[in-house]
């Protein structure tokens with residue numbers, strides 16, 4: 524997967540490639556879907572949600588430019604796979620999931636793999652995790668209609684990065700927003716399609 528799908532598509536950060544090669548993707552899928560674990564596409568994880576395509580996990584992780592001393596917030600724990608990849612790259616990961624069953628299952632998987640620097644919370648991740656802020660990086664793995672102001676506020680003011688898909692429900696642009704000296708700089712990275720980010724600063728839940 525790393526050679527065929529990621530290096531060929533210009534993923535260059537060796538730390539990110541190494542972390543991805545160390546996390547067993549099948550451990551985050553039900554047994555019936557293990558054969559699909561390394562295919563180049565998103566895989567269903569139940570509750571109408573998906574584990575993102577390997578390339579997208581790699582591209583988002585690379586865009587975050589994770590360093591060993593960083594503290595990172597993930598919004599949209601899903602299966603826990605992205606959090607497991609991040610756990611090998613940074614000091615501490617906080618991950619929020621709105622569906623309690625998915626959060627519980629992800630926690631169980633992370634524990635089974637002996638990962639101890641990830642904390643999973645249940646709630647509306649569009650509001651971030653204020654008690655744990657600021658974060659060097661925030662990664663949102665669901666599609667937002669616009670950038671949630673709470674997440675921008677919880678970024679480190681000295682170079683914090685928010686990686687987030689923003690657009691319509693049908694398709695989005697992956698953005699990287701860097702906060703520095705009271706200003707934000709936005710880069711458009713790639714087109715993508717995620718499940719919706721539902722919540723107070725996302726799409727309406729009803």
Ligand code: SAM
Pocket residue numbers: 572573574575598599600601602603604605606619620621622625646647648649664665717718719720721722723725
């Ligand atoms: N990162 C996940 C993984 O590694 O398996 C995949 C995430 S899946 C594409 C998107 C997830 O975002 C879903 O599990 C969904 O329930 C969750 N989600 C949507 N809106 C949310 C919100 N406001 N707060 C937290 N999680 C949310």
